[in-house]
Amino acid sequence: MTTVLVTIMLAGLLVQLGFAHRRTVRALRLRDGKRPRSLASYPPVTVIRPVKGVDVEQEDNFHAALETGYVGEAETIFVLEDEEDPAYPLVVRAIESHAASGAHGSARIVLAGKPPAGRTGKINNMIVGEAEARGDIIVFGDSDTRPDAAVLTNLVEHLVADDSAGAAFAPVVNPCRPRSAGDVGYAIILNAYMVGGMEKALGDGRTLPFLMGQLMAFKRSALHAIGGVKCAEGQLVDDMFLGARIVEAGYSNVMGTHPLRVINHGLGFKGFLKLWRRWLFCGRGGIPASFALPFVVRAVSFFISLGLAIAMLASGHPWLAGLAAAVWILEGLHYIRLHRLVGGASIPLRYAWMTWMPYPATIPLGLSMLIRPELDWRGHKYRLDGSARLKAVRATRSEGLAPPSGER
Numbered sequence: 001m002t003t004v005l006v007t008i009m010l011a012g013l014l015v016q017l018g019f020a021h022r023r024t025v026r027a028l029r030l031r032d033g034k035r036p037r038s039l040a041s042y043p044p045v046t047v048i049r050p051v052k053g054v055d056v057e058q059e060d061n062f063h064a065a066l067e068t069g070y071v072g073e074a075e076t077i078f079v080l081e082d083e084e085d086p087a088y089p090l091v092v093r094a095i096e097s098h099a100a101s102g103a104h105g106s107a108r109i110v111l112a113g114k115p116p117a118g119r120t121g122k123i124n125n126m127i128v129g130e131a132e133a134r135g136d137i138i139v140f141g142d143s144d145t146r147p148d149a150a151v152l153t154n155l156v157e158h159l160v161a162d163d164s165a166g167a168a169f170a171p172v173v174n175p176c177r178p179r180s181a182g183d184v185g186y187a188i189i190l191n192a193y194m195v196g197g198m199e200k201a202l203g204d205g206r207t208l209p210f211l212m213g214q215l216m217a218f219k220r221s222a223l224h225a226i227g228g229v230k231c232a233e234g235q236l237v238d239d240m241f242l243g244a245r246i247v248e249a250g251y252s253n254v255m256g257t258h259p260l261r262v263i264n265h266g267l268g269f270k271g272f273l274k275l276w277r278r279w280l281f282c283g284r285g286g287i288p289a290s291f292a293l294p295f296v297v298r299a300v301s302f303f304i305s306l307g308l309a310i311a312m313l314a315s316g317h318p319w320l321a322g323l324a325a326a327v328w329i330l331e332g333l334h335y336i337r338l339h340r341l342v343g344g345a346s347i348p349l350r351y352a353w354m355t356w357m358p359y360p361a362t363i364p365l366g367l368s369m370l371i372r373p374e375l376d377w378r379g380h381k382y383r384l385d386g387s388a389r390l391k392a393v394r395a396t397r398s399e400g401l402a403p404p405s406g407e408r
Contacts, residue, residue: 003317007323014327017327024196025338034206037161043135045074045075046138047075047077047139048076048139049140050121050140050142053085056266059090059094062078062094064147068105069148069149070156072156074105077132079109092109110128118233118234119234120377127228127229127230138218140215141215155215156168158254159219159254162252165207166253167218167251169216169217169243170256171255172194176265181351182269182270183264183266183351185267185272186272188339191342201291201294208291209244209247211239212255226249236282236382236390237282241285244288276362277368278377281388284387284388373386
């Protein structure tokens, strides 16, 4: 009887995995067919780029950020805390090179100063940049991305084409060749987990209840309706929180169809764990349960199949152990294929084991988040509460004091 139940359970897991895989692959393959038409005219755009420290291949990212390919009026504002930031001279060189080339679009630097208590450095930079923006469309772009000459145009086309849209964001891809186990973990999470999961979750209008902020654009009217970036006061996560506020204000968040490259490689295993922990904090503060549910299903299948493989082998049922192991292996191969379909590079065989690591790593990382709810991020340390909000703001409010203005 036990063997029959185990067989039925494994067959059910296999069918569910196959259904989920087929649905996600189909969504990814249909993406290019949902591009909007070109606009008769393109509105003025301001791209705000918060910068803190030097990312991988940073100077190339800055140069690419200025070659927007956007046919309308475009200005780029790099926002740093001060001139002591090691990225400052790189930004200066990129702007000078862009101006000397006579290329389209203007660029300048704004110094935001140190963030006040209750604000992350990034949200503080975003608030300061927003106050300086002149465009009808306000865009925020991360410094570790390398946009090509089509992604900004595609984003604006999606945003303007949908009258109900208040914000739009670009799908991302890490195209870098993995050079370490940490690189594989990062690529699987970004390409397969996030982008694959989002494509599967999209409705007919390519809308989601949150934003992914590597490159996100707002209609000025929609940003004004939610109180600007300042509405994210006390949040760790800016993009997901702002996306939720956009929906509450009666607008929608649209995902574009042209991918944005995120440049990251040379990440060690410890670096991956630190990054995964930060993303788990961000997810706790902004991922809706409806979006997280498919990942819970995959995690349950992962651990059940692994557990059954070990139990069946120990109890003398090698063929059932083999079947359970096959389901467990397919769970990892599912994500490898999604990673490749999104545009990720081939995974070296010696690092392939890392594909199966994110789910097991979640357990000790989750415990560490409960025991030590704090985060070191780009030179700042943040202590968080149970909702992944900055704890300092909650303390200020509980004392009846006015919260500081701003931020992420």
